[in-house]
Amino acid sequence: MTNKTKYIFVAGGVMSGVGKGVATASIGRILKEYGFSVTAVKIDPYINVDAGTMNPIEHGEVFVTEDGLECDQDIGNYERFLDQNILRTNYMTTGSVYQAVIQKERSLEYGGRCVEVVPDIPNEVISRIKNAARINRADFVLVEIGGTVGEYQNLLFLEAARMLKLSEPANVLFLLVSYLPIPQMVGEMKTKPTQYAVRTLNMAGIQPDMIIARSTLPLDSARKRKISVFCSVAEQNIISAPDVDSIYEIPVNFEKDKLGLRILNHFGLKAAKKNFNKWKNLAEKTKDKKLLPVKIGIAGKYFASGDFTFADSYISVIEAVKHAAWANNRRPVITWLNAEEYEKKPRALANLRELDGIIVPGGFGSRGIEGKIKVINFARMNNIPFLGLCYGLQLAIVEFARNACGLKGAHTTEIKPGAVYPVICTMSEQLANIASNNLGGTMRLGGFVCEIKNGTLAQKIYGSSIISERHRHRYEVNNKYIDELEKAGLVRSGINPDKNLVEIIELPKHKFFMATQFHPELKSRPLNPHPIFKSFIKAAVSK
Numbered sequence: 001m002t003n004k005t006k007y008i009f010v011a012g013g014v015m016s017g018v019g020k021g022v023a024t025a026s027i028g029r030i031l032k033e034y035g036f037s038v039t040a041v042k043i044d045p046y047i048n049v050d051a052g053t054m055n056p057i058e059h060g061e062v063f064v065t066e067d068g069l070e071c072d073q074d075i076g077n078y079e080r081f082l083d084q085n086i087l088r089t090n091y092m093t094t095g096s097v098y099q100a101v102i103q104k105e106r107s108l109e110y111g112g113r114c115v116e117v118v119p120d121i122p123n124e125v126i127s128r129i130k131n132a133a134r135i136n137r138a139d140f141v142l143v144e145i146g147g148t149v150g151e152y153q154n155l156l157f158l159e160a161a162r163m164l165k166l167s168e169p170a171n172v173l174f175l176l177v178s179y180l181p182i183p184q185m186v187g188e189m190k191t192k193p194t195q196y197a198v199r200t201l202n203m204a205g206i207q208p209d210m211i212i213a214r215s216t217l218p219l220d221s222a223r224k225r226k227i228s229v230f231c232s233v234a235e236q237n238i239i240s241a242p243d244v245d246s247i248y249e250i251p252v253n254f255e256k257d258k259l260g261l262r263i264l265n266h267f268g269l270k271a272a273k274k275n276f277n278k279w280k281n282l283a284e285k286t287k288d289k290k291l292l293p294v295k296i297g298i299a300g301k302y303f304a305s306g307d308f309t310f311a312d313s314y315i316s317v318i319e320a321v322k323h324a325a326w327a328n329n330r331r332p333v334i335t336w337l338n339a340e341e342y343e344k345k346p347r348a349l350a351n352l353r354e355l356d357g358i359i360v361p362g363g364f365g366s367r368g369i370e371g372k373i374k375v376i377n378f379a380r381m382n383n384i385p386f387l388g389l390c391y392g393l394q395l396a397i398v399e400f401a402r403n404a405c406g407l408k409g410a411h412t413t414e415i416k417p418g419a420v421y422p423v424i425c426t427m428s429e430q431l432a433n434i435a436s437n438n439l440g441g442t443m444r445l446g447g448f449v450c451e452i453k454n455g456t457l458a459q460k461i462y463g464s465s466i467i468s469e470r471h472r473h474r475y476e477v478n479n480k481y482i483d484e485l486e487k488a489g490l491v492r493s494g495i496n497p498d499k500n501l502v503e504i505i506e507l508p509k510h511k512f513f514m515a516t517q518f519h520p521e522l523k524s525r526p527l528n529p530h531p532i533f534k535s536f537i538k539a540a541v542s543k
């Protein structure tokens, strides 16, 4: 490859929620299949310094990088599609950029001159993008600009893209992910909103080189021609992107319009190799309706605006279940279990028998937790495969303490600080943070090692005695109650060696009952499903 990194800026037009993140990740996958080193950067136009303080209902799941940054779920999409770690260098928000510039100003790094929004903010953005390129030794850096063109909020990021193109014209490509509606009363695909989006981009000094045309249907040649003429983009550089059943089909679909080749042509590059087989096989499997189903229930509370919110709030868990199901040659069928419903109607619990497995994922606060505890109890008593993730482990401990150890009133101090049996307690390092409201980016975050106990299910699953997994929590199992829990049959199969924290628990007599203080779902990839999820699904489908 040339010695110069290429930058592809991806902006969104017309409306949000059309799959810009997955489109970005898919482009990355294609370029990787062509033999290039690729990384992806996400820019969020919020004042929040990171995504950790944002509610999953509003912003979707908070993803955690290996090096402990709480960031947007799109970083998870990049990791899943690229099958590689994306580190904190690759995520920024308006808040984090301004914070850095102001800190530099306070330490006189601008040499006494007047610091201005333009060019100093875009320059900070550019230097971060270049840093990500350097650290990842990337041939290509994809830069996804959050939001939609025409918003006030992301203008400075478009400005950064424009300025980078000015200094390195041969190394920058602008791509617009647009949407073409098909209004029912008209019955045909309309290009006008896309034309307006391109004009808006033009006003920011940017002419797109390519357009990805999202719609329910493929783009026909008449529409391609029209967009080409009105938006000054070569017809071959307008890529049709109709709705698909599975996001993992998208790279394959893009390639039908030769997206990869068009990008390489733009930069005057040639592919080093091309090997799409593994990914194509995966995409085929995700569509295979003949596979037998595996029915997994996920007990959550984020139902604010229906299934969409739920799917976004738990995206890594859902994807990890899918990866593991496909690896077991099963078709994943996921059911949302509204935790609060089991508080009001305990009789609904009986329906859980129809499931092959149950997951209680991570969470915060009191809403729905008694319902989750009931669900865990039902899975434990009825030998239904169960996987608890973070809060899911903590609530499994509460359930076990209350019902198997007779510790009535056992609770987590997150909900009941004065609990009689605080079986889940505040981590000592967190006490000062909580007392002083120092709550942004201060949880136990990112990868930590865990020692696996010999002869346990965890050891069988990992095939190793030391592992590392990603965390995001303030509370932990209270070691004061370990003896009682163990006497009643609970096994601590994973321990953090530095702090003696419980990381994995299991119940050996159960068909599959495992919970982790960490989030294995964050490391599951379609071509590399997580071993815990794989083993959970295997148990779920075994008779």
Ligand code: GLN
Residues within 6 Å of the ligand: 361, 362, 363, 364, 365, 389, 390, 391, 392, 394, 414, 472, 473, 474, 475, 476
């Ligand atoms: N609320 C719990 C804690 O902070 C669990 C967090 C989580 O599930 N990510 O420890």
